[in-house]
Amino acid sequence: MKKMKLGLIALLFFFFSPLPAFSSDFVVAPPPKSMDKYYADSGRISEWIAQMRKLSTAFSAIFVSLDKENWVLAEKYSAKFIDSYKKASEMIPEWKEEFDLKAANELKESILAKDMKKLGRASETLGKTCSHCHSKNNTSVWARYHWPSTDSIKVLDPIDEKELPYDVFMEKLSDSLKRISVNFEQEDFQQAWRSLDVFKKRITSLRSVCSKCHVDEWTKGSTSVKEFFVGNDILGVLQEIKKDFATGEPSEKNFRKNIDYINKRSCKTCHLVHQPVAAIQQAWQQKN
Structure with a gap:
């Protein structure tokens, strides 16, 4: 029985492997339009996700039951698994071939x-089909349904006092930051001070953008998502630069240290998280 347990555990790990294998010609293609209806209500868990959870839970329960040598429960959960698996196979017509109903039925028969x-x-056959579908489609589903496009985001520019498209605002924000360094290098500290004020106003305005995607996170807990990339630490560093400017002889070492902190802690980390998916979305738009 020990060998049986080890084998069952191995199969479970195979089925739920968090590291799918990708082919050398892997392409992130847009998911089928037929999936849109399952993500129509952004305030609720997707019906597709809910079905996947039922399916995976039932499959896990089969092996947990067998690990306890409870064949009656294993049979019960195999029936639930087949029902969930069959329903999932019918939800996205374009993905019907990804499901192996024959293997699902053989699983139940083997338990009986x-x-x-x-x-x-x-189990091995089912594991391979699931892994293949996940590795092929998960990334595209995340990119379309879990990452809102920045095309729909508008930001109020506190300097121009106009509502701007997100990409236009980000260009202005980047320009504001660069002007601080350029003016500092030219020892035009008065202009660097003004550029600092402009950048501070714009990055403060950027904080409002987080809530346009992270609606739930914005209202839960004491730490808001805005603290990750445009938090009080960034505003504090800007204040340090301003205080140094106020001396009339700002330290270049301190200035570089503070600007580097902003570049790495705010700009770079935010871009690393958000830009890859944005690039995928833009590539899809260009093909349409």
């Missing part, structure tokens, strides 16, 4: 017959 070899074969 208490045939461990047949159970192993059926």
Whole structure:
């Protein structure tokens, strides 16, 4: 029985492997339009996700039951798994071929017959089909449905007093930051001070953008998502630069240290998180 347990655990790890294997010609293609209806209500868990959870929970329960040598429960959960698996196979017509209903039925039959070899074969087949579908489609589903496009985001520019498209505002924000360094290098500290004020106003305005995607996170807990990239630490560093400017002889070492902190802690980290998906979305738009 020990060997049986080890084998079942191995199969579970195979099925739920968090590191899918990608082919050398892997392409992030847009998910089928038929999936849109399952993500129509952004305030609720997607019906597709809910179905996937039912499916995976039932599959796990089969092996947990078998690990306890409870074949009756294993049979019960295999029936639930087949029902969930069949329903999922019908939800996205374009993905119907990704599901192996024959293997799902063989899984149940092997449990009824208490045939461990047949159970192993059926489980391995199901594991491969699931892993293939996940590695092929997960990234595209995340990019379309879990990352709102910045095309719909507008930001109020506190300097121009106009509502601007997100990409236009970000260009202005970047220009504001660069002007601080350029004026500092030219020892035009008065103009560097003015540029600092402009940048501070714009990056403060940027904080409002977080809530346009992170609606739930914005209202829960004491730490807001805005603290990750445009938090009080960034505003504090800007204040340090301003105080140094006020001396009339600002330290270049301190200035570089503070500007580097902003570049790495705010700009770079935010871009690393958000730009890859934005690039995928833009590539899809250009193909349409």
